[in-house]
Amino acid sequence: MRLADLPTPSLVLDRSRLMRNVARMRARAKELGVTLRPHMKTAKSVDVAKAVHGGATGPITVSTLAEAEHFAKAGFSDMLYAVAIAPAKLDRAAALMRAAPALKILTDDVEAAKAIAERGKTLGVRFNAVVEIETGGARAGVDPTSPELAAIAATLGRAGMLAGVMAHAGHSYGCDGIAEIEEVAEAERAGVVAAAGFLRTKGHAFDLVSVGSTPTALHARHLQGVTEMRPGNFVFFDLFQHGLGMCGAEDIAVGVLASVIGHHRARNHLLLDAGALALSKDTGANRRIESVGYGLIRDPGAASPREDLAVLDVHQEHGILSARRGLDAIDPLPFADWPIGRRVLVMPNHVCMTSAMYTQYHVVDGGDEVVAVWDRVNGW
Amino acid sequence: MRLADLPTPSLVLDRSRLMRNVARMRARAKELGVTLRPHMKTAKSVDVAKAVHGGATGPITVSTLAEAEHFAKAGFSDMLYAVAIAPAKLDRAAALMRAAPALKILTDDVEAAKAIAERGKTLGVRFNAVVEIETGGARAGVDPTSPELAAIAATLGRAGMLAGVMAHAGHSYGCDGIAEIEEVAEAERAGVVAAAGFLRTKGHAFDLVSVGSTPTALHARHLQGVTEMRPGNFVFFDLFQHGLGMCGAEDIAVGVLASVIGHHRARNHLLLDAGALALSKDTGANRRIESVGYGLIRDPGAASPREDLAVLDVHQEHGILSARRGLDAIDPLPFADWPIGRRVLVMPNHVCMTSAMYTQYHVVDGGDEVVAVWDRVNGW
Numbered sequence: 001m002r003l004a005d006l007p008t009p010s011l012v013l014d015r016s017r018l019m020r021n022v023a024r025m026r027a028r029a030k031e032l033g034v035t036l037r038p039h040m041k042t043a044k045s046v047d048v049a050k051a052v053h054g055g056a057t058g059p060i061t062v063s064t065l066a067e068a069e070h071f072a073k074a075g076f077s078d079m080l081y082a083v084a085i086a087p088a089k090l091d092r093a094a095a096l097m098r099a100a101p102a103l104k105i106l107t108d109d110v111e112a113a114k115a116i117a118e119r120g121k122t123l124g125v126r127f128n129a130v131v132e133i134e135t136g137g138a139r140a141g142v143d144p145t146s147p148e149l150a151a152i153a154a155t156l157g158r159a160g161m162l163a164g165v166m167a168h169a170g171h172s173y174g175c176d177g178i179a180e181i182e183e184v185a186e187a188e189r190a191g192v193v194a195a196a197g198f199l200r201t202k203g204h205a206f207d208l209v210s211v212g213s214t215p216t217a218l219h220a221r222h223l224q225g226v227t228e229m230r231p232g233n234f235v236f237f238d239l240f241q242h243g244l245g246m247c248g249a250e251d252i253a254v255g256v257l258a259s260v261i262g263h264h265r266a267r268n269h270l271l272l273d274a275g276a277l278a279l280s281k282d283t284g285a286n287r288r289i290e291s292v293g294y295g296l297i298r299d300p301g302a303a304s305p306r307e308d309l310a311v312l313d314v315h316q317e318h319g320i321l322s323a324r325r326g327l328d329a330i331d332p333l334p335f336a337d338w339p340i341g342r343r344v345l346v347m348p349n350h351v352c353m354t355s356a357m358y359t360q361y362h363v364v365d366g367g368d369e370v371v372a373v374w375d376r377v378n379g380w
Numbered sequence: 381m382r383l384a385d386l387p388t389p390s391l392v393l394d395r396s397r398l399m400r401n402v403a404r405m406r407a408r409a410k411e412l413g414v415t416l417r418p419h420m421k422t423a424k425s426v427d428v429a430k431a432v433h434g435g436a437t438g439p440i441t442v443s444t445l446a447e448a449e450h451f452a453k454a455g456f457s458d459m460l461y462a463v464a465i466a467p468a469k470l471d472r473a474a475a476l477m478r479a480a481p482a483l484k485i486l487t488d489d490v491e492a493a494k495a496i497a498e499r500g501k502t503l504g505v506r507f508n509a510v511v512e513i514e515t516g517g518a519r520a521g522v523d524p525t526s527p528e529l530a531a532i533a534a535t536l537g538r539a540g541m542l543a544g545v546m547a548h549a550g551h552s553y554g555c556d557g558i559a560e561i562e563e564v565a566e567a568e569r570a571g572v573v574a575a576a577g578f579l580r581t582k583g584h585a586f587d588l589v590s591v592g593s594t595p596t597a598l599h600a601r602h603l604q605g606v607t608e609m610r611p612g613n614f615v616f617f618d619l620f621q622h623g624l625g626m627c628g629a630e631d632i633a634v635g636v637l638a639s640v641i642g643h644h645r646a647r648n649h650l651l652l653d654a655g656a657l658a659l660s661k662d663t664g665a666n667r668r669i670e671s672v673g674y675g676l677i678r679d680p681g682a683a684s685p686r687e688d689l690a691v692l693d694v695h696q697e698h699g700i701l702s703a704r705r706g707l708d709a710i711d712p713l714p715f716a717d718w719p720i721g722r723r724v725l726v727m728p729n730h731v732c733m734t735s736a737m738y739t740q741y742h743v744v745d746g747g748d749e750v751v752a753v754w755d756r757v758n759g760w
Contacts, residue, residue: 007445008760010760041696041697063697064697083698084642084651085641086639086640086720086721087720087721088387088388088639088721089387109642109643111719111720112720115720134644134646138644138647139644139695139700140642140651140698141644170695259468261464261492262488264514264518264519266514266523267518273463276662276733277733277736278760280661281660281661281662282656282661315519315550316443316733317421317443317444317463318519318520320519339491340489340491340492340495341467341468341495352696353656353657353661353696356737357736357758378737379738379739380387380389380390380658
């Protein structure tokens with residue numbers, strides 16, 4: 001099967017780009033002397049996880065219990081479920097540990113830590129609980145040397161359930177320039193290492209000291225005291241990461257294959273059969289790349305996006321393709337070059353959101369032949 | 381099972397609200413003297429479609445061929461696939477017509493019309509093709525008395541495949557006030573009726589003269605010359621429709637059940653386990669309701685949303701619940717009243733987008749008991 005034979009919209013993954021991105025991050029992890037625990041919130045695919053680990057079922061990060069269950073079935077055992085757990089989810093996590101005994105759960109709250117310890121005791125399960133540390137992201141976590149951290153660790157430690165500390169510098173996405181990302185990465189590292197040291201002086205023993213995010217993984221000056229990193233987006237990259245300077249446009253590995261389904265000459269736009277559901281409504285990349293709208297487009301076979309057109313508006317199942325702002329107006333568009341049925345790849349604004357609408361990747365390998373179909377796990 | 385037993389996030393549908401919304405729109409269709417062909421792009425559920433039709437498999441509108449196939453399996457035959465068709469989809473539509481002979485497809489392009497006629501002839505299928513009319517929405521369609529419309533109709537008519545005309549006044553969503561919606565509804569009606577008249581004077585015969593959108597269905601002054609209407613959102617409503625004045629907050633039938641998973645006292649916010657994927661990144665309702673963010677919250681059992689808090693930011697799996705702007709600051713939040721594990725319903729900004737992330741509705745009937753589980757059909 002070829003791209004021309006696929007239904008549209010379909011999610012297309014270029015394996016040659018994926019493998020290049022993976023090789024780059026593996027080299028970074030090696031250079032930094034840490035384990036690579038890729039975050040599967042982006043790809044949600046067993047095949048992608050194995051690609052990162054050279055075919056093995058290595059350590060991964062997951063964002064939902066549905067992911068954890070899916071990966072456990074595929075033989076992955078060492079998983080960090082990196083969203084603070086609600087006590088009502090503990091039974092499901094405990095059941096999962098039969099297949100995946102190295103599952104790790106997360107908390108940043110002393111009441112939740114008590115619930116973990118008590119429920120584990122009741123169920124006869126020794127949960128591996130990691131404590132989330134705040135290092136400037138302003139989302140979640142406790143401060144590295146705070147009484148709250150000491151109380152959480154004491155509760156977990158008494159139950160033999162303290163497995164480590166982690167931080168996620170998600171605010172690296174908001175940085176301006178590499179120097180600022182380096183600073184955020186150092187704060188992420190220093191914060192989590194300080195937390196580990198603080199707890200060790202209190203007699204706690206654990207191995208895992210974990211940091212995250214694609215930008216900080218790419219730009220940390222060093223990761224002394226850290227054992228692992230958890231970037232996720234790097235496997236595919238997207239226009240947001242490109243705008244942030246994390247990758248070239250030719251590194252973006254995923255696109256939405258779409259067909260031209262209409263010409264609107266009076267409004268001077270083309271219609272695609274990929275709209276808000278097929279592309280998502282995330283518009284973050286516009287902060288850094290002018291007139292990206294809901295996605296730039298790439299001709300199948302081309303390395304980089306077209307400069308003339310972008311999906312500048314979306315309805316549920318319609319994408320409106322028109323001349324990018326900031327360029328000389330193209331009026332009228334060359335409609336004859338864009339017959340009904342012509343296909344393009346829409347490059348995702350934010351690939352974690354875009355991919356979430358699909359159950360499969362149609363995989364190509366630099367060309368237009370579909371060489372594999374890889375499943376995704378969605379939902380919770 | 382009760383709401384307290386469901387995993388979070390889960391999509392919850394209150395059937396008593398659904399049935400009230402349905403009764404209202406059925407009464408409107410009766411009053412206007414037109415057939416109700418509900419648009420299933422919102423609910424994507426056989427159970428909801430049957431609820432609209434009093435248990436029958438009545439006429440529906442669909443936004444994807446995946447929906448059409450799903451509904452055909454459930455016995456629905458009279459379906460309008462209301463997105464302009466790409467020629468590569470014609471074989472799939474033809475196959476579908478074996479189960480659903482009254483399937484209608486859409487076009488607004490003479491080259492596509494030629495492809496429909498030719499492919500139908502080759503396959504031995506008489507497609508039912510509807511022509512999309514532009515009535516001010518600026519998305520798709522041809523002008524009501526244009527040479528383009530005449531050419532498309534001539535092509536389809538020669539093949540015996542012209543089934544009608546339709547318009548969708550999607551720009552009703554951008555109106556300010558009921559008077560403006562009434563004008564848009566009248567333009568939608570007048571445009572499609574003019575197109576029907578124009579084609580009939582040219583000797584074409586067809587029945588279907590169709591208009592759409594929840595706001596115009598609710599506020600058309602009359603629908604003379606129209607045979608049917610295609611509102612979709614009305615089954616559930618959402619904060620956007622509430623802001624537009626189409627419904628009360630107590631009519632919003634769908635919510636995302638979420639759990640508190642964290643307290644961040646330094647930043648004075650709570651964390652929910654419903655983020656960008658569980659809620660979508662649609663923020664349209666903020667145009668009309670101050671400080672909605674990604675959703676207002678409702679306590680299970682309460683009729684209307686809380687006024688104090690809203691989900692003002694989202695990350696992929698985290699919702700950040702904080703004091704709504706424009707109110708007196710609540711600092712600190714009453715964290716003790718919001719223990720880890722407390723559950724709320726997040727009311728959707730735009731329910732078509734929010735629901736798309738779920739494969740099922742957990743159905744309640746005014747209370748907290750889950751009385752049914754209804755499937756959705758996603759994808760393409």
